[in-house]
Amino acid sequence: MPELPEVEVVRAGLAPAVEGAVVESAEVLDARSLRRHEGPEEDFVERLTGARMRLPRRRGKFMWVPLEPGAAGAGAGAAAGAALGGEPSEALVVHLGMSGQVLLREPEAPRDRLTRIVIGVRHPEHGRLRVDFVDQRIFGSMALDRLLPAPGVPGDTVPGQAAHIARDPMDPAFDDARFLQALARRDTTVKRALLDQTLVSGIGNIYADEALWAARIHYEQPTRTLSRARARTLLAEVRLVLGKALAEGGTSFDAQYVNVNGASGYFSHSLNAYGRQGEPCPRCGRPIVRETFMNRGSHLCRFCQRLRAPRPRPLPA
Secondary structure, X not given: OOOHHHHHHHHHHHHHHHOOOEEEEEEEOOHHHHOOOOOOHHHHHHHHOOOEEOOOEEEOOEEEEEEEOOOOOOOHXXXXXXXXXXXXXXXXXXXXXXXXXXXXXXXXXOOOOOEEEEEEEEEOOOEEEEEEEEEOOOOOEEEEXXXXXXXXXXXXXXXXXXXXXXXXXXOOOOOHHHHHHHHHHOOOEHHHHHHOOOOOOOOOHHHHHHHHHXXXXXXXXXXXXXXXXXXXXXXXXXXXXXXXXXXXOOOOOOOOOOOOXXXXXXXXXXOOOOOOOOOEOOOOOOEEEEEEEOOEEEEEEOOOOOOOOOOOOOOOO
16 A cells, blocks of 8 residues: 555645646546545536645645635636635545555546546646556545644644544654653554554555664564663654665556556665565574565564563552
């Protein structure tokens, strides 16, 4: 599943092509890709057509494009949803699921056979473009959703579908102290905590394994046993791993994850643990192993990432 770096790469690639563009048309080829939209496909098309797109945004694995109501011909829903002061109160929300792709195409370019939704836009500088939502496994979706106030930053908004998602470690408004306090209070293990999108968003199986390897922490280490120093180290390693993956265009193991131009990321060549079972640990030379975890796999070096027992508390005098 695409994680934070992959979704951010798509968002950044989409931004210059759609910011300021007006939606001229929308076509739903497979209504299953509207599973998160409250309403029929005709409602989706009517509300989207005529709206003006703003800068795409992201939280964790959710991406959205705030929509201004258009002038003549704007969708009735978008116009009715305009907030005071003209700020958008509705957005086009995109979730890539397992295999979703958002591709930029020329208007007359051939369509991929797995295209589910086609959006035609006119940009003031780039002219007409086509935004195709392609999804092989149809776990991804597009939807129109109302924007709600986002706690922590005055004037910030988030779609209702993503309101329960925590900020991610690359977000300037991410609160390190609050995260560390919440981590210490959780009665769980560290990898489960990293995958909990209500605690910290955007981290999936790949980047959890990589950050835990870098921090030398076993995935089953209870969160309550982590010292504050080790927890800070883990958070720092999460940021380093995500930042490097962003710089390298994300991780592509197959053709299902690509950027808006159809190109693959190459962070897979920089992985130290994930998918490296049987290969030597880059740090100590012992083999990387894969263990079953939450119906998936967890990759680690058993020597570098030993499960540490909690230190006994001193007896009262």
